[in-house]
Structures are given as structure tokens and as C-alpha cells.
Amino acid sequence: MSILVVGSVALDSIQTPFGKVREALGGSATYFSVAARLYHQPVHLVAVVGTDFPQAHLDSFRSFNIDIAGLQVAEGQTFRWSGRYDYDLNTAETLDTQLNVFASFHPQLPEEYRDAEYVFLANIDPVLQLEVLSQIRQPKLTVLDTMNYWISYRKDALTEAISAVDIVLINEAEARQYANTFSLVRAANKILSLGPRALVVKKGEYGAMLFSRDLDPRQGCFFAPAYPLEKINDPTGAGDSFAGGFMGHLAASKYAPPQAKGQMADVIRRAIVHGSVVASYTVEDFGVNRLRTMTLEDVTNRYSDFKRFTYFEPVCPVADGCERLAAMGGWTR
Amino acid sequence: MSILVVGSVALDSIQTPFGKVREALGGSATYFSVAARLYHQPVHLVAVVGTDFPQAHLDSFRSFNIDIAGLQVAEGQTFRWSGRYDYDLNTAETLDTQLNVFASFHPQLPEEYRDAEYVFLANIDPVLQLEVLSQIRQPKLTVLDTMNYWISYRKDALTEAISAVDIVLINEAEARQYANTFSLVRAANKILSLGPRALVVKKGEYGAMLFSRDLDPRQGCFFAPAYPLEKINDPTGAGDSFAGGFMGHLAASKYAPPQAKGQMADVIRRAIVHGSVVASYTVEDFGVNRLRTMTLEDVTNRYSDFKRFTYFEPVCPVADGCERLAAMGGWTR
Numbered sequence: 001m002s003i004l005v006v007g008s009v010a011l012d013s014i015q016t017p018f019g020k021v022r023e024a025l026g027g028s029a030t031y032f033s034v035a036a037r038l039y040h041q042p043v044h045l046v047a048v049v050g051t052d053f054p055q056a057h058l059d060s061f062r063s064f065n066i067d068i069a070g071l072q073v074a075e076g077q078t079f080r081w082s083g084r085y086d087y088d089l090n091t092a093e094t095l096d097t098q099l100n101v102f103a104s105f106h107p108q109l110p111e112e113y114r115d116a117e118y119v120f121l122a123n124i125d126p127v128l129q130l131e132v133l134s135q136i137r138q139p140k141l142t143v144l145d146t147m148n149y150w151i152s153y154r155k156d157a158l159t160e161a162i163s164a165v166d167i168v169l170i171n172e173a174e175a176r177q178y179a180n181t182f183s184l185v186r187a188a189n190k191i192l193s194l195g196p197r198a199l200v201v202k203k204g205e206y207g208a209m210l211f212s213r214d215l216d217p218r219q220g221c222f223f224a225p226a227y228p229l230e231k232i233n234d235p236t237g238a239g240d241s242f243a244g245g246f247m248g249h250l251a252a253s254k255y256a257p258p259q260a261k262g263q264m265a266d267v268i269r270r271a272i273v274h275g276s277v278v279a280s281y282t283v284e285d286f287g288v289n290r291l292r293t294m295t296l297e298d299v300t301n302r303y304s305d306f307k308r309f310t311y312f313e314p315v316c317p318v319a320d321g322c323e324r325l326a327a328m329g330g331w332t333r
Numbered sequence: 334m335s336i337l338v339v340g341s342v343a344l345d346s347i348q349t350p351f352g353k354v355r356e357a358l359g360g361s362a363t364y365f366s367v368a369a370r371l372y373h374q375p376v377h378l379v380a381v382v383g384t385d386f387p388q389a390h391l392d393s394f395r396s397f398n399i400d401i402a403g404l405q406v407a408e409g410q411t412f413r414w415s416g417r418y419d420y421d422l423n424t425a426e427t428l429d430t431q432l433n434v435f436a437s438f439h440p441q442l443p444e445e446y447r448d449a450e451y452v453f454l455a456n457i458d459p460v461l462q463l464e465v466l467s468q469i470r471q472p473k474l475t476v477l478d479t480m481n482y483w484i485s486y487r488k489d490a491l492t493e494a495i496s497a498v499d500i501v502l503i504n505e506a507e508a509r510q511y512a513n514t515f516s517l518v519r520a521a522n523k524i525l526s527l528g529p530r531a532l533v534v535k536k537g538e539y540g541a542m543l544f545s546r547d548l549d550p551r552q553g554c555f556f557a558p559a560y561p562l563e564k565i566n567d568p569t570g571a572g573d574s575f576a577g578g579f580m581g582h583l584a585a586s587k588y589a590p591p592q593a594k595g596q597m598a599d600v601i602r603r604a605i606v607h608g609s610v611v612a613s614y615t616v617e618d619f620g621v622n623r624l625r626t627m628t629l630e631d632v633t634n635r636y637s638d639f640k641r642f643t644y645f646e647p648v649c650p651v652a653d654g655c656e657r658l659a660a661m662g663g664w665t666r
Binding site: 087088089182183184185186203206207209221222223224225228229230231266269270272273306307308309310311312313314315316 | 420421422515516517518519536539540542554555556557558561562563564599602603605606639640641642643644645646647648649
């Protein structure tokens with residue numbers, strides 16, 4: 001039982017009102033894997049770096065127990081991204097992007113990776129996402145992320161990739177852009193009509209939302225807020241570490257569609273809360289600094305907080321549970 | 334036991350991408366009272382209109398069983414507002430505001446209104462909100478709303494009014510503006526430090542959030558999503574009808590602070606869900622059209638939907654309830 005991620009490993013230079021870092025370990029596959037390995041191992045990583053990639057960062061991956069047998073080292077420079085956030089931390093201003101070796105990246109899965117069961121296709125060219133899918137033998141669950149660029153310039157390939165995966169995980173503006181409508185409900189229906197079983201819409205500080213095709217539309221809808229933090233230092237990697245917590249929980253729960261309807265909904269709902277918890281830690285510090293030190297106990301604490309944040313009435317696990325408890329004298333409305 | 338609202342009654346001309354209305358019945362006190370009367374009566378309304386105010390609108394108030402003994406009719410024209418929404422329905426563009434008789438409005442409470450127990454000070458000059466408070470004998474619960482204009486030009490009076498009420502109910506941008514910080518958690522702490530027991534932050538399509546001073550910060554935080562509608566026709570009045578459902582539920586529940594800690598939190602949480610339900614109906618049609626026809630059965634249906642939207646794990650009403658139910662054979666994790 002293994003998790004596989006294909007995405008970017010990058011050197012990030014980030015400025016926010018609260019500090020900055022230069023050439024820190026970043027990239028979608030990095031954030032995802034550092035989050036997911038908390039929940040389940042092994043996590044196999046497929047990406048490319050240049051010959052300039054610091055040994056210290058390679059050592060970091062090993063210290064996290066992330067399998068980097070699939071991390072290609074190509075002649076040239078590593079992918080570099082440089083960005084800045086203002087006090088409104090919702091959107092990054094990209095200052096510079098140097099694709100370098102990432103520009104000619106073609107994922108080649110080591111033989112043992114082809115049996116991976118939980119596959120996350122991070123935000124890369126959907127043509128490459130399809131190449132990865134064709135190399136996987138029998139995945140239990142496939143999830144993809146994307147971005148506005150691919151919606152604008154690779155829509156056909158992206159549509160094919162969306163049709164091929166179990167779950168699509170994208171941000172709100174991208175869902176609207178892909179479906180060409182302001183209504184998120186309509187956008188969700190359009191994306192789900194292509195084939196995926198579920199759509200998870202990331203809304204940044206407004207949390208995340210699930211739309212599911214397996215259930216009737218009312219039942220299949222779920223919201224998780226974002227954790228109310230007093231201070232966010234660096235929002236970079238929130239979405240990818242969300243995906244890591246989400247997939248990590250699903251792998252740890254041995255989730256595999258199809259299952260009974262209610263069952264599916266509940267574990268996916270809980271996975272979304274786990275994603276939100278992990279993302280809330282990520283943004284507390286720059287780069288992967290907070291993810292380095294966090295533990296499953298940290299996860300458990302905030303997971304409990306989320307129950308309180310959304311609680312307004314008891315929901316009993318059995319249909320007449322509240323009544324039976326009341327009859328036992330344990331509780332009265 | 335009565336509900337009192339002081340605010341505006343207006344003639345609204347509204348354009349959205351989905352239609353338009355001219356000189357429709359509007360205003361904060363209107364939306365509030367049409368929503369609140371579903372839950373609890375009597376609802377006393379204090380506002381001012383001009384001699385041009387249509388008899389049909391007065392008849393509407395009477396058909397809703399809203400007590401308009403406190404609706405002053407002044408020589409001159411009624412307050413008129415004209416606005417337009419684009420596909421992003423989150424913000425209105427004001428095309429024209431004619432205060433007319435509203436400019437010299439001073440709320441005078443009829444004698445029988447001074448015993449009102451649930452008092453909503455809708456978005457008016459905080460100087461007038463304070464005038465109203467001074468006329469009320471012994472309210473059980475006072476709630477105020479405000480807007481950016483008063484934060485900019487009447488900050489001292491607004492601060493005094495905030496300090497005098499039990500609950501502040503404002504939108505997200507206004508909370509940030511008032512506290513002069515981007516962090517909503519810090520803004521909430523600042524507002525709560527002035528005295529109110531709770532702050533309800535309205536976030537439009539992103540729902541609503543409660544911060545409470547009576548409980549420890551973790552416990553006191555609550556989120557309710559907005560109802561996921563496929564189509565919104567006119568967002569006007571969403572906030573004021575939210576307030577109507579919120580106060581209506583609190584009045585119907587005979588809520589009065591102080592109560593035991595958990596007790597308070599739960600009824601306020603449920604009141605926020607009721608506010609969200611009512612607002613979700615309001616925006617489905619222009620003006621108060623949908624509020625005219627909706628019933629408490631409609632409320633119950635969407636209230637149940639909200640439970641599903643936020644459910645991810647059973648929450649038992651007694652500490653070991655899940656274990657006891659499991660022992661009874663009714664349920665296993």
C-alpha cells in the first residue's frame with residue numbers, strides 16, 4: 001500500500017509582510033509528500049531537479065522517510081519560483097519563474113512505483129498527468145490538481161485527465177474558470193459530469209467544499225472551514241499540503257471506491273478536515289518549516305477543534321440514538 | 334415577549350444579471366421584520382417613510398402581521414436606494430441614494446415598544462442606535478449591525494454602541510475595517526474586548542462565523558457555510574434577513590444571557606444556522622418576494638440540509654454517548 005506523487009520540486013524565494021526566505025525547499029510534490037508521510041508510508045516522489053540541487057534538501061527528504069528513487073537529477077538548474085504576498089495573503093504575486101530542468105520533464109516511474117495505490121497528480125501539464133496514469137498498473141484512488149494556466153492552454157488534455165481520475169482537487173477560481181460560470185454549484189455539476197466521483201474545491205481562508213457524484217446532490221455536499229489562525233506567515237504550499245493530509249488520511253484508512261454510499265462520504269469528509277488541519281500548520285511558518293516539526297498529535301488536537309467549530313446540534317451515529325440516550329437518562333433536549 | 338427593529342424602510346430599484354425591479358419594498362427594517370415574524374410575534378417596526386409611500390406596501394406589513402405603529406410618516410419623499418450587481422453577486426454598486434425623510438429621522442418609540450425584549454438595531458447612524466437603547470427599559474438581548482460609512486465617519490459613537498449591546502453582527506470587510514487589521518481573529522478579539530458577548534461575522538457566499546467572549550476562544554468559535562444555491566437572483570437583504578432569522582430563533586427559544594456556557598453557545602450557533610437558512614431563501618428572488626411565501630417548513634428542510642453539509646463525525650450529546658450506543662449494539666465505529 002503506497003502513495004505516489006508526481007509534481008514539482010523547486011527552490012522557492014518568498015516574501016510576505018512577515019519575513020522572507022531564499023531558495024527554500026518547495027514545489028508541489030515536496031509539500032504534498034512532507035504532509036502525506038505523517039499519515040502513511042511509503043510515499044514515493046516523482047519529480048526532477050538540476051545538478052545544483054542542494055545535498056541538504058536531498059537529506060531532508062530522506063529524514064522525512066520520503067522515497068526519492070523517482071527524483072530525477074537532470075543536467076542544468078533546478079526549477080525556481082519567486083513570489084510575494086501582501087497583507088491579503090490569499091493570492092501570490094509571482095515575481096519570477098525559471099522552469100529550467102522542469103521544462104523538459106517527463107515522468108518515468110521506477111518499476112516498483114507502478115504498483116502505487118494512492119496516486120496524486122500535482123499541478124503539472126495535464127499531458128504529463130496522463131503519461132503518469134498510463135504507467136500505473138492498478139491504482140485504488142487517483143486525484144489530480146491543476147491551475148489556471150493549464151485550463152487556458154491545455155484544456156483538452158486537462159478534460160481527458162479529469163475524466164480519468166477519481167477525485168479532482170482544485171481551487172475555487174479555477175473551478176469557475178474551467179466551467180465558465182460564476183455559480184460554484186453549476187461548475188461542480190459540470191466537472192462531475194465528466195466522470196470523477198468527487199470534486200474538492202479549495203477556498204483558501206474560506207475553507208474547502210466537497211461535491212460528490214456518488215450521493216444525491218444534497219447529501220454529497222460538505223463544507224469544512226479553514227482553521228481560524230491569528231497569524232499566517234506564508235501561505236505557500238497550503239493547497240499541496242492539504243492534498244497530502246487528504247490523501248494521507250485516505251491511504252491510512254485504506255479507502256477505495258466503490259464502497260457503500262454513506263461510508264464513502266464520511267471518510268472523504270474526514271479526509272477534507274485532515275487536509276484543512278495540515279494546511280493550517282503549513283501556513284504558520286515559511287516553506288516546509290512547520291511541516292518538519294509537526295506530529296500526528298498536533299493533527300489530533302486541531303481535528304478536535306474542527307468538530308467544535310462546526311457543531312450546532314448533536315448528530316447521533318444511529319437513527320434514534322438521541323432518543324435512546326434520553327431514555328437512558330443521559331441527556332435531555 | 335416582543336422583537337423590536339429600528340432601521341430603514343425604503344423603495345429599492347435593483348438590477349442584477351437576472352432581472353430588475355423598480356421601487357420595490359426594501360430597507361433593513363423591512364427585510365429583518367419579514368424574516369423574524371416567521372419565528373416569533375409580535376415584531377415591532379420603527380422607521381420612517383414619506384407621504385408618497387404606497388398603501389400597498391403598508392398593507393404588506395399588515396399582511397405579515399408586523400406591528401407598524403412605530404412607522405412614522407413624515408412630510409416628503411421616502412428613502413430610495415438604487416443599485417446594481419454584476420455576475421459576482423458579492424458586492425452591490427450603488428447607483429443612487431436619496432435619503433429624503435430618512436435624513437432627519439429620529440426614532441421615537443411608542444410607549445408599548447419600550448418593553449421590547451429582543452432589540453435589533455439595524456444599520457443606521459450609531460447616534461440613533463444609542464437613542465433607541467436609551468428608550469428601551471429592560472431588553473433581554475440587544476444586537477446591532479453597522480456599515481463602512483459609520484466606521485469611517487461616526488467611529489466614536491459606533492464604539493459606544495458596540496460597547497452597549499450584547500451581540501455585534503457585521504460583515505467581514507467591516508470587521509477588518511473597524512479593527513484596522515487583516516486578521517479576522519484579531520479583529521474579533523478587538524471588538525469583543527469592547528464588551529459585547531459575541532460577534533457574528535457575515536461573509537456572504539462564504540457563510541457566517543461566530544466569535545464569543547463567554548467561552549474559551551477555541552470553544553467559542555463557530556462556522557456556518559452559506560447554502561449552496563445554483564442560482565441567486567438578488568442578494569439584496571441577505572444580511573438583514575439573516576439577522577431576522579437569527580433574532581427570531583433566539584426570541585422563539587426565549588434566549589437570554591447569561592446562561593450556562595455550553596447552553597449559550599449552542600442556541601447562538603443554531604440561530605446562526607437559522608439566519609443562513611432565511612438568507613438563502615431571500616436571495617432566490619427579488620426583494621422580499623421569496624420571504625413573502627416561505628414557511629417554517631421551508632426553514633426546517635434547509636436546516637436539516639445544513640446538518641449534512643457540516644457533518645463529518647457523530648457528535649453525541651453526552652460525553653460517552655457513542656460508547657454507550659455501541660455497547661447497546663446500535664452502532665460500531
